[in-house]
Amino acid sequence: MKYISTRDKTISISSSEGIIQGLSKEGGLFVPRSIPKLDNLMALKEMEYKGLAYVIMKEFFTDFENDRLKNCIEKAYDNKFSTDHIVPVIKAGDAFFLELFHGPTLAFKDMALSILPYLLKESMRINNIQKEIAILTATSGDTGKAALEGFANVKGIKIIVFFPEYGVSQVQKMQMLTQEGNNTFVVGINGNFDDAQGGVKDIFNNNHFINLLGKNNYLLSSANSINIGRLIPQIVYYFHGYLTLLREKSIKENEKINIAVPTGNFGNILAAYYAKEMGLPVNKLICASNENNVLSQFIDTGIYDRRRRLILTSSPSMDILLSSNLERLLFHLSGGDSVLVKDKMVELAELGYYKMDNLDLRDFYGSYSTEEEVGFEINKMFMDNNHLIDPHTAVAYNVYQKYKSETNDNTKTIIASTASPFKFGGKVVSSIGIDINNKDEFEIIEKLGSKTNVKIPKAIEDLKDKEIAHKNNCDREGMEDILRKFLKVGI
């Protein structure tokens, strides 16, 4: 399988090269040249997570030797996940919640960032890379910690995370700032996630700096979903969710399902789209935005318009106006027209918007939720079903309700449940009517656990006693300098 760039399809590389590079040189994203089909899905019905992961990933990572890929999978999906099923599927109310947050950092990012370090090491071996790899990551909350956890103390790799100083939850911030490991660097940005992600992309596109890094024995890579090594492992859990429903007889063979995904950088829903293209019986992909509703508006109108102020919400991982992976969808839906995609990306950079004509978006439905609706859904879900959900999951569930009432479609629906409610204690607690006046974050978490009888995850309990290890801060313009300082390059 070759990977080509969304902005220049003559650029073609192997999967291991794509994992190392992260982003294509001219700013495009790598996509598989064609999306492989899984022939006999029903034959995979009894497979546990790791087996399924192998069946899917081997279609995409074709330059990996079978046993080595199996080994990566074995090491990734082990007892760092707190449940044997890796991803449980919980029925609550009228939906099935695909719980993607039972990994070490309590967010769906663990599903791919548990394996990315092994894929990257193997890619370095395949390509005989002796250089050290510096991984740049922009985060609006969850990716950062998951990347730090995955890459901490991995030999030959340094991991640098940029997060918006005032744009993540208290727990997300604590998780990152207390990260141990002498190859980890965490920096708060005076700006928002778009500044952090934009700054990272600027660094990737600065050839002078890349050459300087090269001379100092460094290569850059990314742990965001712009990296195919992040994106492809995320396809697996949609198959796993479907097959779990099939095993439990909640659906019949070949019955179609809907998938609702809380969406920010468009990576998670793109993975669901790839699953559909591979043959997963999917009726609608429900794209759920928070108040930063650039994506749902695009699905509705074909116009992507970022000319607005970014709103800080209780679902910070989706507080994004420049969503990276939509570019990949444009490429696929335009029949691989990299000239068109490049033009649209230039329009977006220069004008702040673009319009797509004649794009068939019928596979998708898009809508968004207000803060009030998020609180309402958290409350209702808990009161009616004794099921606790985080604000991102509540966005997806709320948009699913809107979809149902607009269409009367009763297709069984999987909701991607992307993070533990304990990462967003304040919003969850206040939504279910617990008084949190004058309480600090850990008191709020205690209250949440005791009032709901839901066990506080150990990773959150442990946070209390951890020391702050990172105190770095900069503007978007200062990101390159701070990187030079960490890597001891050109200073």
Ligand SMILES: N[C@@H](CCOP(=O)(O)O)C(=O)O
């Ligand atoms: N939701 C993100 C933003 C980055 O998304 P990614 O999937 O591209 O890593 C976060 O939590 O940081």
